Amino acid sequence: MTTHDVTLVVLDMAGTTVADDGLVELAFAAAARAQGVETGSPEHATMLAHVRATMGESKISVFRHLFGDEDRAQGANLAFESAYDALVDQGRCEALPGAAEAIAELRGRGRKVALTTGFSRTTQDRILAALGWQDIADLTLCPADAGRGRPHPDLALTALLRTRTDSVQQVAVAGDTGYDMLTGTRAGASVVAGVLTGAHDEPRLRADGATHVLASIAELPELLAAR
CATH class of the missing domain: 3.40.50.1000 (HAD superfamily/HAD-like)
Structure with a gap:
């Protein structure tokens, strides 16, 4: 065929x-900060490398891998969505x-x-x-x-x-x-x-x-x- x-x-x-224009990474930084991971830290750099490697995957699946604990993953996912939605509302889409x-x-x-x-x-x-x-x-x-x-x-x-x-x-x-x-x-x-x-x-x-x-x-x- x-x-x-x-x-x-x-x-x-x-x-x-x-x-995309970097919006996913900006929203991820906000999600990581919500879980106590500061932008620029070694932990953040390791997590960001995983985010880049798994672009396209369901975001909650990514956060489950990164944080392990379901409550932290859900919290990170909510923070990610809030940050991304704000960027869209700012005309960044x-x-x-x-x-x-x-x-x-x-x-x-x-x-x-x-x-x-x-x-x-x-x-x-x-x-x-x-x-x-x-x-x-x-x-x-x-x-x-x-x-x-x-x-x-x-x-x-x-x-x-x-x-x-x-x-x-x-x-x-x-x-x-x-x-x-x-x-x-x-x-x-x-x-x-x-x-x-x-x-x-x-x-x-x-x-x-x-x-x-x-x-x-x-x-x-x-x-x-x-x-």
Whole structure:
């Protein structure tokens, strides 16, 4: 089956269709401080390295790994969401160039589009509202909607089920992190496209299963149409 047969495109948000601009790291610093970890400390540096390596993963899963204790993880997650939401409210959230146009082109050619995230539903909805994207996609999903977040296949498979897509081979997954690539490969997607507008570089994307690496999401409609 070729990419011409793709009928569902599952897209990541931050770093893929939405500019990150360091917001995740700023929000993480606030979350760490809420748990007594000061910015610039050796402990903070170690935690930040893990955050960068696991970009794309469900945020509560990241905090569970970092803090171990469930109460601390939940506290960090709440502080993260509060800090990130404040940054969005300050106008620090914008679409990546060509992202809205790419989504419109994909849907215009009869493909369904699902926007997915590692954030909570509250934060995802705040981002969509800030961009005026409430109706830009056929479906939006966060980890709580699917059962598990990345790198598990749940987000892509939930999108398949909810859009009544017939086969995993009719699915394309695109994102900026290795975890996005793992989600796509584990879900059996025929196209797993990495984009270079976010967290991870081409070697990381390839190592985690990217079938294609694109400069940006703006190139995805042409890739699918050409094949």
